[in-house]
Amino acid sequence: MKTQKTILLVINPIAGGTDKKPIINRFKTFVTEKNYVAEVYETTGEGDQKAIKDLVDRINPDRVFISGGDGTIREVADVLKEKDIKIALLPSGSANGLAENLNLPEELDEQLNIGLADHFMELDTIDVNGLSCLHIADIGVNAQLIKNYEQSEIRGKFGYLLQAFPTLVSSKFPFEVSLTVNGETMEKEGILVAIANANKFGTGANINPQGKMNDGKFEVLIFKNFSITEILKTFYGSTNLDPDFVEVICCTEVELKTGKPIALQVDGEYLGEETTVKASMNPHKIAVAVPADYKL
Structure with missing residues (x-):
């Protein structure tokens, strides 16, 4: 029996001042319908990077969806920079600069489809004061x-x-x-x-x-x-x-x-x-x- 791959969503519940339950619920339904296992981590602002690293090490996700602003993306990228794991964005911050540059659509299902497809860019990363x-x-x-x-x-x-x-x-x-x-x-x-x-x-x-x-x-x-x-x-x-x-x-x-x-x-x-x-x-x-x- 083939083991199902896991898709992890890291979501910042307070980003942009909007309710994130609709995003979480649709994510779970969407990836489950695509025959993946859905896992969700909600950030708290305390010890998130260690918690995300421990979770990633434990479940070894096929890819990681990130919902929040650019700061949330940066935090997760810090965790994944030594790992070969692809990311996808469900922008929900106050100003979503990276999503704006990647021409991501505003509709959630379209974002989810893009995230589960196989079109990727190898994005440069910069170290700024560590x-x-x-x-x-x-x-x-x-x-x-x-x-x-x-x-x-x-x-x-x-x-x-x-x-x-x-x-x-x-x-x-x-x-x-x-x-x-x-x-x-x-x-x-x-x-x-x-x-x-x-x-x-x-x-x-x-x-x-x-x-x-x-x-x-x-x-x-x-x-x-x-x-x-x-x-x-x-x-x-x-x-x-x-x-x-x-x-x-x-x-x-x-x-x-x-x-x-x-x-x-x-x-x-x-x-x-x-x-x-x-x-x-x-x-x-x-x-x-x-x-x-x-x-x-």
Whole structure:
């Protein structure tokens, strides 16, 4: 008798401020109908990575579905980076940047079908201060916005919008930053410095038009000032951003140093204020399910 394969769902019950029971129930029904065994782990915010690792070691899942925001994906990716296990996404965070970049549909059954199919991309991963980053990390105004959002009570994109204006008004930006990249150290000033594996923020803003998530490189983006015109161009998918607005450096390793502590976020999770950020390509890639028509 052939042993059934197990599909694990790791789900963050509070991501995006929405009820996750419909996702859990549909996941169980869907994978069972496809003749798999369904296993669910709900994160608690305490000891999750060890618990997930222990569970993965015990059940040896065929693949792992992840439901939450980019921070939840990053946590699971950290656990799986030494394992040959494919992942699939059921995005349910406030801003789902990685899903936005992978062109995942919004309908749950479509996401489940993609996750159980055999179309995958070998996604680059970046080490940022010892943590895995699959999407975008940055210091500056965006990280400060995420901090303010996490401290507020209103979830979703509307919550981000409510925090945008007070963040800009109270910001300490621009700031000075020293970058050591491609064997050269340079001094820059900006409002945001991003380490980008992907093209878009979860809002849809295309901040890194030339980036590819599987080319073994990442981009360092130095946003120099507030330009409403250029910011709007990112939302309309422009591939021609003014170099006076953003400077782009392609690399595999970078060190950022600031004279004062600056807010840092990695994959949508605020991690505190730092004066030094080190990022480098991780040789490990992670296979993530993508739509059949996704263009690499």
